[in-house]
Amino acid sequence: MDKISIIVPCYNEEKVLPLFYQEICKIFAGMPQVQGEFLFIDDGSRDHTLDILQSLVAQDTRCRFLSFSRNFGKEAAMYAGLQNAQGDYCVIMDADLQHPPSLLPEMYRVVRDEGYDCCAGFRQDREGEGKMRNFLSRAFYRLMDRICNLEMRDGAGDFRMMSRTMVQAILQCQEYNRYMKGLFSFVGFDTKWIPFHNTPRAAGETKWNLRSLFRYALEGIFSFSTAPITLVGVIGLVLVAAAFLFGMGLMVRGLIWAGTVNGLAVVVDVLLLLSGLQFIFLSIVGQYITKDYMENKNRPVYIVKRSGGTVKQNHA
Structure with a gap:
């Protein structure tokens, strides 16, 4: 039976x-x-x-x-x-x-x-x-x-x-x-x-x-997917390319129209953008590090x- x-x-x-x-x-x-x-x-x-x-x-x-x-x-x-x-x-x-x-x-x-x-x-x-x-x-x-x-x-x-x-x-x-x-x-x-x-x-x-459903969803994503880490790398490459193109544009504009670019405003804006992105990316990476930390505690x-x-x- x-x-x-x-x-x-x-x-x-x-x-x-x-x-x-x-x-x-x-x-x-x-x-x-x-x-x-x-x-x-x-x-x-x-x-x-x-x-x-x-x-x-x-x-x-x-x-x-x-x-x-x-x-x-x-x-x-x-x-x-x-x-x-x-x-x-x-x-x-x-x-x-x-x-x-x-x-x-x-x-x-x-x-x-x-x-x-x-x-x-x-x-x-x-x-x-x-x-x-x-x-x-x-x-x-x-x-x-x-x-x-x-x-x-x-x-x-x-x-x-x-x-x-x-x-x-x-x-x-x-x-x-x-x-x-x-x-x-x-x-x-x-x-x-x-x-x-x-x-x-x-x-x-x-x-x-x-709130509990959101935490449960994150548990599922971070337990069975490395896509967030991959996404960080892709966004990083896009930002590097965008920064390069933006910098080239500023250089060309400065050569043609001298004195029309506010350098301080550009630097402050870029720093704030990158700082915010760094915090987001660190949070994602931290999820994986935390899980590895908890696993190693056994x-x-x-x-x-x-x-x-x-x-x-x-x-x-």
Whole structure:
């Protein structure tokens, strides 16, 4: 009998966790041919999420949890879940029910019978999202498609069922700065996509505002693309060429119309322009240096403070 591990990152999800548990139990009640494991990762929640998880573990032997010592982020929570999951197939899904549990039987059929290593869901619309957020999200995926040698489609998220072989491949990528959407594409393997409609959260509030989404987008760009560094070099060459042509023009103008060029104004303007560009470029280069700095520290991706159930504790 196959075992399916449901990995659920949780951060302040006290309002929606009981609803999620009810829905996931209904789905597995209709799948008697498989065993279920519900692995919840409490990512340093500040509400009663941990209390609810302890209650679920006490009443259902399929439930397990890991509770972090602080908020390490969703990427670390997903990594911890994959490290500690015991199933033949692993599913990553959110607790807010925006990832439809009703798709799980079809996902299992695909990876079991059709030869795919992964079956992933993607949102075919963004109903209910703000226009600005919708526009920025689409623009980000178009940008990633251009500058990264990875297949990352608009609407694709973390919701997917993976074979044990694919999970092991992902766990071999042990970098500290993790961008799971990029890692899913990086490791390859055959993936079948199942569309679903966007739905609002069942309860509670989203943890993703424009600021956090912007930081997440930068994480993806700097983790899987060297295009910003290349762009710096290209702009540098363009500026050198422009400065050369501009300087030649000033020299010609000074020779023909003596005294018509204000040299001090030109120098000040050029210095301000180049100084501003230097700060921008240093910021881009600094992103890469910072990531290399963090990798060399070899810090743990997460730290477990408490656990429930028979969960093996890996802290790498």
